[in-house]
Amino acid sequence: MSGKNPFYDPSKTHHTPDGFTNAEPHDRLEGDLKRWRKERKELRLPAPPAKGYEHFVSQWWQAADFSGSDDRLWFLGHACLLLRVAGRYILMDPALSHRASPFSFYGPERKTPVAVTVEELPPIDVVLLSHNHYDHLDSATVRKLLRRFPEVQFMVPLGIKRWLERRGARYIEELDWWDEQQFGELKFSAVPARHWSMRTLWDRNRSLWCGWVVSHPGLRFFFSGDSGYSNQFEIIGQRLGPFDLAAIPVGAYAPRWFMRAQHMDPQQAVAVFTELCCKKAVPIHWGVFELADESLDQPLIELAEAISQSESPEMEFKPLKIGASISKD
8 A cells, every 4th residue: 555544534543644553652762673683683582492393393283173063263373263153264364374474485484384274274254364464464375265265255454455355355344443344143343453564665554453353142252463462452341342262462572672562471461361351362473483582482481470470360361282272161
């Protein structure tokens, strides 16, 4: 997208004439990115998992199994999820390529195998996209999905429709924060997140970012997408909760001084679990790509500590193996 923001609404504080912004003030300083990259290189970060990558994969990966018919959520790695509700399949942030990058030879590479290929997926009814970063929106995966499921319905935040149309998508609903769209018995609500967007050097924050709420008479589900900590989570819980199931990010938070504006840490994720009014939640945004300075297993260690030290150490906020699933009951 180029030029002025075609969606601009001056009554909405997250709209700007040239794109979009967060509800919270921007706290990045000029030179922070250069400083982080310098420190990362000097400290040789991230370190491998405690017992190495091979052991990590053996402990935290399995092939996905989509048998059965109950309402169920699969964690397919990083932020890719599959939700089955009332026989419908909803795929979220599908990024199933080897790298999270515009290049096949450069950029963050997958450290754990894919739990499923596009060819192995059950029939997909709806694809939810949270924003346009390469670890959440992958062109090769989208093209494969469209070849196999040409009638699939996309639900996306403002500014992503044209990108999908150029890749052959025909059924696309573009939503702003708090917009809702009905799909049979399912209702999809785009909700605020604290993040940003960019795929090229010329389109920073020209498209919106969001989380999603999926509502059905038998299930209420929250998908965070990618987000730093925000008071918007409490508002989402008040307006659209409580949630039977939720997916809350816990990774890509180190160093906190640099990442906090865009990614929450495990301690903040525990607070969000309570603010959203969750019954069960699955931690996401870990275990696949090394996007920050923590090792692949560190988010799970810190999450367990944060839960044990919280006011609700019995909360059902537990990691799934990549490829594993959980029911609402």
